[in-house]
Amino acid sequence: MAPLALVGFALLLGTLPCSGAATPTPSLPPPPANDSDASSTGGCQGSNRCQPGVLLPVWEPDDPSLGDKAARAVVYFVAMVYMFLGVSIIADRFMASIEVITSKEKEITITKANGETSVGTVRIWNETVSNLTLMALGSSAPEILLSVIEVCGHNFQAGELGPGTIVGSAAFNMFVVIAVCIYVIPAGESRKIKHLRVFFVTASWSIFAYVWLYLILAVFSPGVVQDDGASRIFFEPSLYHCLENCGSVLLSVTCQGGEGNSTFYVDYRTEDGSAKAGSDYEYSEGTLVFKPGETLKELRIGIIDDDIFEEDEHFFVRLLNLRVGDAQGMFEPDGGGRPKGRLVSPLLATVTILDDDHAGIFSFQDRLLHLEFGDDETMKTLQVKIVDDEEYEKKDNFFIELGQPQWLKRGISALLLNQGDGDRKLTAEEEEAQRIAEMGKPVLGENCRLEVIIEESYDFKNTVDKLIKKTNLALVIGTHSWREQFLEAITVSAGDEEEEEDGSREERLPSCFDYVMHFLTVFWKVLFACVPPTEYCHGWACFGVCILVIGLLTALIGDLASHFGCTVGLKDSVNAVVFVALGTSIPDTFASKVAALQDQCADASIGNVTGSNAVNVFLGLGVAWSVAAVYWAVQGRPFEVRTGTLAFSVTLF
Known part of the structure; x- marks a missing residue:
């Protein structure tokens, strides 16, 4: 009932008079004539003239009859649904490229306490971080790109389609996606959240994101998105390594942004870690001075060398107590206004001292084994120990x-x-x-x-293949060639295979529904088969092309949604909450559904919902509005955002 109430309430909003929504904030100048808010009101302010989109022009004539309006609305709606279908297919490729990128591994050398070294393989990406970031980023790519394209395509003016889609998508994720995850779990089974602390963090930030969105636009700086103009001071980089006999290590502190006409004083001091001041390094503290125009300062910390074997140790260097002054050392009082400078992360640099006093590792270059054959012995068995590292292909x-x-x-x-050993002949x-x-x-x-x-062990390889087939992780492995992709595109898939009682899967013929869906999507399948396979460039080629394709499709979706709303008389905010959010949330729905079915816990499916909601605000609106704010700052004007329906949208969420 919640989704139906959501749609009904949003449609009711679209029937309300929009004169109040079109009234500008008293503290702001009136919006430009080509603002998207005025282009899609349908009948507001005495005008129902539609404006051209980013890619699609206006359907001429611009004043059709009632029958033509109905026909145009049907065409726009069907085209929008078909675009949603294409987005869901290319989003699968996009997710596959992300999985290939995050599954990359590297070899590391581990030194044991006795001096022995061993080579191990570790994943470059942390599993939890990649699930919360890249999975949410991949499923939220349509909303993010829609918001960016809408702002950039309308002369860097804020519209209502992007923010409305993001808020509507958040509500859809919270109500519908979680309901789908609960519904698809087989009878008699359950899914529980394993890492509650991670869930609390993501859920809190997903709610805080929308509250913060309202506060910055309606309370702190009403109707204006702006940069605070403060210089940012931090370590770059924040991790340093040096040998024990290097004598000293050089650290870099960077000052970025701001107007560049102030003098900054920032203190630093060293702090003990496993390395101790006086025995491993020289304690140091002091003050760095950034004069107007200076962006880089360096500080040197002495390293003490000894002849005692120790494990690798580390210590810290911290930045603190930032002050603004002039070249003569006179500090400016804090007036309570906008700060001219601030310390930002990373404020703490870590220095690792690599020990050089190890006595060395001694071993024979080759190992020799002597075999002794006794009388009447014709065969010996030689045993060589093979280390099983459980590699899929070896x-x-x-x-x-x-x-x-x-x-x-x-x-x-x-x-x-x-x-013949002697001298006798x-x-x-x-x-x-x-x-x-x-x-x-x-x-x-x-x-x-x-x-x-x-x-490789064939039993182990067969087990992995069965697990991959069972958990439907074909997209994780990806594709290896364009030929394979085109064959998959023109082949009718039978969907999921039925599992027998013994755990095997029985192949079945495609059903009528499979044929219908194949012919509906064959255009998108063949078109997206041109995307580079995930094996190329470790998935980055597929990642980049998918971003471009999703951006193009979301630009078309934005134009179709605006024209559809203008034709039927819906405002962009209502159109975004009801229709566009439904289509752009399809990747979220499928990602969470698969995670709910295949995983033993609910962390991935629920984490995708909360993570996507936070990503939508922080990246979807953050990237688009940051680009527009920078553009208008160069022009010497603030970036203005209407807050008329923002409070309602946040309350709706």
Whole structure:
């Protein structure tokens, strides 16, 4: 009932007179004539003339009859739904590229306490961070790009389609997506949140994002998005490594932004970590002075070298107590207005001291194994330990060589073989006997060098393949060639396979619904098969092309939504909350549904909802409004945003 109430309440808003909504904030000048708010009111202020979109022009003639309006509305609506279908397909490719990027691994060398080293493989991306950021970013890409394109395509003026879509998408995620996740869980099963602290953080920030959005536009600086103009001082970079015998380490402090005509004084001091002042490094404190126009300062910390073996240690350097003054050292009093400078993260630099006093690791270059054959013994078994590192695909090799055999036989043959060791010349009979004895010595055969090839465990590989097939992670592995993508595009898929009682899956023929959906989406499938496979450039090529395609589709969706609202008489804010938010939330719905079905806990499905809501505000509105604010700041004017329906939208969420 909640989604129906949401749609009904939003439609009721669209029928209200819009004179009040069109009234500008008293403290702001009236909006320009080409503002999107006036272009889609339908009948507000005595004008129902539609304005051209970013890509789509106005459908001529601009004053159609009632029947033509109905036909145009149907065309716009069907086209918008078809665009939503395309967005959902390309969003799957986009998510696949993100999964490939975040699954990249690197080898690291681990030094144990006894001095031994081992090479291990770790993932570059943290699993929790990648799920909360890139998964939410991938499913929220349509809303983010729609907001950016709307602002940039309308002369950097704020519209209502982007913010309305973001608020509507948040409500849709909270009500519908979570309801879908609950509905698809099989009977008798349940999903629980495993990491409650992560959920509390994401849920709190997703709610705070919308409250903060209202506060900055309606309370702190009504109707204006602006930069505080303060210079930002921080360490860049914040992580440093040095050898124990380096003598000193040099740290860099950066001052960015601001007007550049103030003098800043910032203190610094060292703090102990595992490294201690006086024994591992020299304690240091002082003041850095940034004069007008200076953007970089360096400070040097002394490192103490000793001959005692220690593990790698670290200490910290902190920035604190920022003051604004002049070149003569006179500090300006704090007037309570906008600050001219501020300390921002990272305020703390970490310096790691790498020990150089290790005595070294001694080992033989080659390992030798002696095999001794006794009497009547014709075979020996050689055992070589193979380390199982559980790699999916493996193709390694090494060699085993047999050295020259040594004969330990005693008796007449041994005496004959040793006769030539002295200076006495052998007789002809002795030379013949020695020659015959030499023929009986052990010698190497033809195959004295053995190559051992280590391949993956087929049982392990089959298990992984079954798990991938069962959990529907084909998109994570991605595609390897354009040929594979085009074959998948023109092939009718039978959807999910039915699982038998023994755990195997039975392939079935495509149903009538599968054929209908294939013919509806075959255009998008073939078109998006031109996107580079995820194997190319470790997924970055697919990532970049998908961003461009989603941006193009969202620009078309924005134009279609504006023209549809203008044709039927809906304001952009209502159109965005009801229709556009529904379409752009399709990737969120499918991502959370798959996570709810396949995962053993509810962290990914619920985290995608809360993470997407926060990403929508902080990136969807933050990026678009930041670009517009910078543009108008260069022009010497503030970036104005109407707050007429913002309070209602936040309350609706």
